Amino acid sequence: xxxxxxxxxxxxxxxxxxxxxxxxxxxxxxxxxxxxxxxxxxxxxxxxxxxxxxxxxxxxxxxxxxxxxxxxxxxxxxxxxxxxxxxxxxxxxxxxxxxxxxxxxxxxxxxxxxxxxxxxxxxxxxxxxxxxxxxxxxxxxxxxxxxxxxxxxxxxxxxxxxxxxxxxxxxxxxxxxxxxxxxxxxxxxxxxxxxxxxxxxxxxxxxxxxxxxxxxxxxxxxxxxxxxxxxxxxxxxxxxxxxxxxxxxxxxxxxxxxxxxxxxxxxxxxxxxxxxxxxxxxxxxxxxxxxxxxxxxxxxxxxx
Amino acid sequence: xxxxxxxxxxxxxxxxxxxxxxxxxxxxxxxxxxxxxxxxxxxxxxxxxxxxxxxxxxxxxxxxxxxxxxxxxxxxxxxxxxxxxxxxxxxxxxxxxxxxxxxxxxxxxxxxxxxxxxxxxxxxxxxxxxxxxxxxxxxxxxxxxxxxxxxxxxxxxxxxxxxxxxxxxxxxxxxxxxxxxxxxxxxxxxxxxxxxxxxxxxxxxxxxxxxxxxxxxxxxxxxxxxxxxxxxxxxxxxxxxxxxxxxxxxxxxxxxxxxxxxxxxxxxxxxxxxxxxxxxxxxxxxxxxxxxxxxxxxxxxxxxxxxxxx
Numbered sequence: 001x002x003x004x005x006x007x008x009x010x011x012x013x014x015x016x017x018x019x020x021x022x023x024x025x026x027x028x029x030x031x032x033x034x035x036x037x038x039x040x041x042x043x044x045x046x047x048x049x050x051x052x053x054x055x056x057x058x059x060x061x062x063x064x065x066x067x068x069x070x071x072x073x074x075x076x077x078x079x080x081x082x083x084x085x086x087x088x089x090x091x092x093x094x095x096x097x098x099x100x101x102x103x104x105x106x107x108x109x110x111x112x113x114x115x116x117x118x119x120x121x122x123x124x125x126x127x128x129x130x131x132x133x134x135x136x137x138x139x140x141x142x143x144x145x146x147x148x149x150x151x152x153x154x155x156x157x158x159x160x161x162x163x164x165x166x167x168x169x170x171x172x173x174x175x176x177x178x179x180x181x182x183x184x185x186x187x188x189x190x191x192x193x194x195x196x197x198x199x200x201x202x203x204x205x206x207x208x209x210x211x212x213x214x215x216x217x218x219x220x221x222x223x224x225x226x227x228x229x230x231x232x233x234x235x236x237x238x239x240x241x242x243x244x245x246x247x248x249x250x251x252x253x254x255x256x257x258x259x260x261x262x263x264x265x266x267x268x269x270x271x272x273x274x275x276x277x278x279x280x281x282x283x284x285x286x287x288x289x290x291x292x293x294x295x296x297x298x299x300x301x302x303x304x
Numbered sequence: 305x306x307x308x309x310x311x312x313x314x315x316x317x318x319x320x321x322x323x324x325x326x327x328x329x330x331x332x333x334x335x336x337x338x339x340x341x342x343x344x345x346x347x348x349x350x351x352x353x354x355x356x357x358x359x360x361x362x363x364x365x366x367x368x369x370x371x372x373x374x375x376x377x378x379x380x381x382x383x384x385x386x387x388x389x390x391x392x393x394x395x396x397x398x399x400x401x402x403x404x405x406x407x408x409x410x411x412x413x414x415x416x417x418x419x420x421x422x423x424x425x426x427x428x429x430x431x432x433x434x435x436x437x438x439x440x441x442x443x444x445x446x447x448x449x450x451x452x453x454x455x456x457x458x459x460x461x462x463x464x465x466x467x468x469x470x471x472x473x474x475x476x477x478x479x480x481x482x483x484x485x486x487x488x489x490x491x492x493x494x495x496x497x498x499x500x501x502x503x504x505x506x507x508x509x510x511x512x513x514x515x516x517x518x519x520x521x522x523x524x525x526x527x528x529x530x531x532x533x534x535x536x537x538x539x540x541x542x543x544x545x546x547x548x549x550x551x552x553x554x555x556x557x558x559x560x561x562x563x564x565x566x567x568x569x570x571x572x573x574x575x576x577x578x579x580x581x582x583x584x585x586x587x588x589x590x591x592x593x594x595x596x597x598x599x600x601x602x603x604x605x606x607x608x609x610x611x612x613x614x
Contacts, residue, residue: 029420030421034421036415037416041430043487044433046456047487050449063454068456115339116339116341118336123336125330125332125334127334146595148588151578152354152588172340172343172347207336232440234551249438250438253440257555258558261558276444280436280438284436287432287436
């Protein structure tokens with residue numbers, strides 16, 4: 001063990017003068033570059049800060065006080081309470097729907113993509129090339145081009161205005177499959193699978209007991225991106241659902257926002273803003289907490 | 305267990321099924337791929353087939369059923385000024401917004417990877433953050449910021465004593481949308497580039513340093529070639545995204561109904577044909593034509609990207 005650690009260190013010191021080695025490989029930190037990046041950082045953060053500050057304002061303050069500072073009153077908790085209770089707590093219903101779509105849809109998508117990616121990477125079966133060709137072709141077709149025909153098809157099957165109209169299309173993630181396929185190719189040594197076979201484990205059991213653990217970082221990445229796309233899904237539920245009690249958060253929020261215009265306008269800007277904030281928070285937390293996993297998973301995926 | 309791990313490669317090395325990091329020649333692979341393909345068939349292949357079927361028919365007036373019209377719907381689409389106006393708009397969007405967004409993402413990735421940045425990890429996560437914001441929320445947020453009701457555009461106008469800043473006017477609407485999309489996706493593309501940069505072996509940098517290559521030389525000779533695949537992928541995703549433009553204009557439409565028409569983008573056109581106009585056959589045709597054009601362009605980019613060095 002000690003030799004494997006020491007060898008690279010020896011190799012790098014033999015690289016020659018310490019000065020040439022450190023300057024390009026470990027360059028000095030640049031205040032100029034940091035400054036430029038800070039500008040971009042501000043651009044990234046301004047809307048989020050605006051949202052956070054606006055969530056503390058009453059509707060009157062929203063209309064009368066500067067956007068990037070607090071209003072006259074601090075209505076943050078009142079806003080949260082109002083958002084959660086408005087219209088008999090429909091927001092909580094939308095939150096529940098979103099969680100359902102995410103758990104079943106993104107969870108299922110991850111499971112299917114993991115199994116299929118593993119199958120494509122580790123088994124050379126007849127028709128494998130055809131599978132690749134079909135998948136590549138399908139990925140190039142814009143998802144939204146499919147939305148209208150999918151709606152008409154589901155409508156004929158009586159699936160519109162049911163949770164299945166959202167869940168079934170969410171189950172397929174070609175990007176997830178691609179990621180898992182690339183990941184499984186390198187992460188699961190075939191010798192280990194052969195060993196499991198010799199020990200008498202069936203294919204399915206080998207997958208669950210041996211492969212799954214090795215695929216974990218890839219799975220977390222795939223899951224996270226599937227969660228984001230399901231959580232953020234707007235177009236599909238917009239066309240599939242017309243009953244507000246099935247809406248996910250995204251469609252519900254736009255419906256609230258639309259109340260501000262048209263006949264009998266009843267603007268609830270403060271609720272839209274607070275609701276938006278509440279919609280963002282879970283995902284941001286998930287990304288921050290799982291950073292280590294998804295970043296390593298993505299690195300593996302980009303090798304190709 | 306350990307014993308079999310050691311033994312196995314010996315007995316199987318010459319087996320015909322081995323390829324790359326090792327695969328089994330085995331139809332049992334279908335066990336794993338099958339479920340995915342089944343759902344894929346329902347959600348991808350069936351709608352495509354159904355859309356093609358729809359595009360060949362046309363509803364007769366007064367509910368007289370539908371008749372087969374061959375390629376008539378396609379001829380109509382290709383001569384439809386509304387379709388071409390929408391197409392031209394996303395075309396302009398594509399040519400301007402995508403390069404700006406990818407260039408920003410590339411610069412950010414190079415800066416974060418350069419080790420010259422203070423708190424690089426912090427920059428990486430914050431710049432990525434907008435990707436975790438649902439597109440709908442991003443548009444609502446920016447929409448309010450753009451608005452003259454409350455929001456920063458109104459604040460700025462007050463501050464400057466003008467009314468010059470009108471992000472939701474017809475002149476500025478497309479750039480305003482481009483800004484939202486850029487804000488949302490720079491971080492995501494940055495991460496794709498950054499991940500690709502991390503896979504460059506350290507020896508390459510050492511070799512470049514020994515050859516006396518400076519920062520820019522290293523970027524040109526080592527980093528950009530390593531990024532080629534990632535750039536091609538990001539470009540293809542961005543092209544598909546631009547042609548699919550829907551959420552942003554559709555949500556902003558409530559704020560600026562006179563600026564954003566029902567056929568502002570091809571996707572909005574297809575959507576409104578279906579859900580406002582009940583013209584399902586024509587809507588399917590527009591969707592197919594758009595999908596076909598997108599696929600062709602994505603394919604060309606892929607071909608060029610894999611052939612040319614950057």
